[in-house]
Amino acid sequence: MRAHDTGASRRFTRWIPAIAAPIAIGVGVVLVPMQANAAVDLPDLTPAELLELAASSEVDALSGTIEQTSELGLPDLSGLSGAMGGGSGEGDSDGSADAEASATDLDDLISLATGTHTARVYVDGHDARLQVLDRLAERDVYVSDDGAWVYDSREQAATHVTVDEASFEALEQELEATHGADAEARADQLREQFEAEAGEPMPTPEEMLDRALAKLDETTEVSVGTDARVAGREAYELVLEPRDAETLVGEIAIAIDGETGAALAASVTARGASEPAFRVAFTEVSFEAPDASVFDFTPPEGTEVTEHVVTAPTLAELEQRKAEAGATGDGMPQPVVHGEGWTTVVELPAGDGTAAGLDAEASAMLDALTQRVDGGRVLSTSLVTVLLTDDGRVLAGAVTVDHLLDVAGR
Amino acid sequence: MSSDLLGSELLTLFRRRRTWAMLAALGLIPILIAVAIRISGGSSPGRGPAFLDQVAGNGLFVGVTAMTVAIPLFLPLTIGVVAGDSIAGEASHGTLRYLLIAPAGRIRLLVVKYLAAAAFCAAATLTVVIVGTLIGWALFPVGPVTLLSGATVDVGEALVRFLAIAGYVTVSLLGMSAIGLFLSTLTTVPVGAMAATAILAVVSQIMGALPQLEALHPWLFTHYWLGFGDLMREPIVWDSFVDNAVLQAGYILVFGTLAIGRFLTKDVLS
Incomplete structure (x- = not known):
């Protein structure tokens, strides 16, 4: 035993x-x-002091890893986009390649709106680089004084965006020549008006901040949340809570580095939700200037390069455009903005045949995405609601479905 | 003493015809890919496994392409055979008793068996990369390699990076080897342990593909398997290498101690 x-x-x-x-x-x-x-226990700050700290932040060089997660509550579309990709026959090579491209674009969009993404950022003065780390692939954006490069390893395609500075200078000179005196007079007028309103000469930055806060306070409750550690650094939390009950946004939280005042994280939480619907945060950050070599980019051999030059319109073109916009009826429908602050609703008036122009595939997608309501179809996510009315208007905003229907009915 | 034991264990392992057959099968993957592309021409970007579209332009990509193809099934299968056979194979041959009669302790035997399995992981990944590079060199033009970031590195640095990838994948397979070793102590039927190990790898990858199980994903031993792409960036992102190593160390710790607990309390009858 x-x-x-x-x-x-x-x-x-x-x-x-x-x-x-x-x-x-x-x-x-x-x-x-x-x-x-x-x-983490940083010295207490009032919201105003915290905003001032953030505003005075002078970070012009950093490198770090950011992680973005979004849980927007979109309907699951993976099956749908897969069906679209596989639906195209193998017969005609051109057609199927196009369909496949659109399916992968759709996949890209869906994958951006859902799930987690990791990217590295490098900033040094005017040079910046965003490196999106996909599995066995990468997307890069290089920005420097000479323009921007966008590179996609999966497509092996690069886009070079440059700004035609000469055209912008020309526009500036033209504008100055015609409106120079006018603009100066207007600036004076504005300043006088401002001083009259304020009842005193130009306010100090702190006073400006106070005023801005007071204005913000009407619609939003601004508070300082609990200190936390973000990317290994001690950070304050600035919390913005909309006072309006009609909006879907419950809370916006921004983590502000206690030492440098740089924003380290931001998250948007839907009303009534416990987890943020969207969050972007540094998981690792250093405020030292990154090695200059990370900003170098020359498109590799065999890459399809698209040149894209941004030119400024001439004055004549600008005026023509203004005239076109002013003329009613013709041209693109202009969006109408209803309300202000958190419950802003943007309305696109009925264009010609937006709904009728949809082919079977697109309308099937629309059916899968949206719900039928009285007077139209609604796409609702945890943060944004989109209403497609039966008469062809499109209304969107970070508001409840009822509010959107209300606005549409007005 | 234990280095003698390890030496003889490695000799036994690499003298086996089965080991060489598995390495040859792994080496066949890059050869098949290279010959197929040589005959039928390159593929367009965005289709097929990653890097496949690059092969026709630069033969050095054969090794990495073969690696992406081999990781989900072929590598786990061969590792499962070696790790699953480690203890159960000796038991089924009736040789386990004799190994334990020798002054080598049971823990030492487990460690030696595990190190041999790890050596096979390294041999398997190196086979894929080296055979791939050689066949690519023979069949396609070879030149500076374009990384995922769009930067270009010369052939020498590319080869170093490919070796680093082999290292990364070897580390990725260590946790699975520990699981195989533990399963191997549970049974005297080696095929059972082999199959269970390979199936676990597949199950883990399926779980990793289900978005509903997202909370579990960072804990799966297959989670970082395809993360070797981070070594093909400029500058190299080491985060996934470190995360992967920590995760695999956790698996080695948990299943290593489980294997020790099981093997020390086991009645060795054969």
Whole structure:
């Protein structure tokens, strides 16, 4: 009997490491982030002081990793886009390639609106680079004084966007020549008006901030949340809560680095939700200037390069455009903005045949995406609602469906 | 003493015809890819496995393409055979008793078996990369390699990066080897342990593809398997290499201790 006991206990001691290892890992997984957050206690700031800290931030060089997660509550479209990609026959090569391209574009869009994305950012003065890390692929945006490069490794395509500065200078000179005196007079007038309103000469930046806060306070509750650790740095949390009950936005939180005042994270939470619907945050950041070589880009051999030059319109073109916009009826329908602040609703008036022009595939997608309501179809996500009315108007806003229907009925 | 044991274990492993057959099968993957592209021409961007479209322009990509093809099934299958056979194979041959009669302790035997499996992981990934590079060199033009970021590196640096990829994939497979070793201590039927290990790898990858299980994903041992692309960026992003190593170390710790617990309390009858 005794021998049996010691045998059993010896057996048990031999299993101890196997029991201890997962426990140790579990404790580590729980404790390490807790400890990291517990230690944060920055000196208290009022919302105004915190905004001032953020405004005075002078970070012009950094490198870091950002992570974006979004959970917008879109209907699951993966099956649909797959069906579209596979639906095209293998017969005609051109047609199927096009269909496939549009399907992958759709996939890209859906993948951006859902799930998690990691990217690295590098900034140094005027040079900047965004490196989106996809699985076995990469998308890059390089920005410098000479323009911007957009590179996609999957498509092996690069786009070079340059700005035709000469055309902008020409426009500026033209504008100055015709409106120079006018503009100066207007600036004076504005300043006088401002001083009359304020009852005093130009306010100091702090006063401006106070006033802006007071204005903001009418629609939004601004507060300082709990300090936290973001990307290993101690950060304040600025919380904006809309006072209007009609909006879907519950809370916007911005993490502001306690030392430099740089924004380290931002998240948007829908009303009534506990997890943010959209969040972008640094997981790692350094405020030292990155190595200059990370900003270099020359399109590799075999890459399809698209040149895209942005030119400024001449004055004559500008005026023509203005005239066109002014003329009613013709041209593109102009969006109408209803309301202001959090409950702003943008309305696109009925164009010619927007709904009728849809082919079967697109309308099937529309059916899958939207819900039927009285007077139209609604696409609702946790943050944005879009209403397609039966008479062809499109209304969108970060508001409830009822509010949108209300606006549409007006 | 234990280095002797490890040496003889490695000799046994690499003298086996089965080991060489598996390595040859792995080497066949890049050869098949290269010959197929050589005969039928390159593919357009965005179709087929990653890097496939680059092969026709630069033969060095054969190795990486073969790696993306081999990772989901072929590599786990061969690792499953070696790791699953480690203890159960000896037990089924009736040689386990004799191994334990020798002054080598049970823990030492487990460690040696595990190191041999790890050595096979390295041999398997190197086979894919080296055979791929050689066949690519033979059949296609070879030149500076375009990385995912659009930067271009010369052939020498590209080869170093390919070796780093082999290292990354070897590390990725270590956790799975530990699982295989543990399963191998549970049974005296080696085929059972082999199949269970390979199936677990597939199950883990299926779970990794289900968005509903997103919370579980960072804990799956297959989670970082295709993360070797980070070594093809400029500058190299090491985050996934480190995360992967930490995750695999966790699996080695958990399943290594489980294997020790099981093997120490097991009655070795054969």
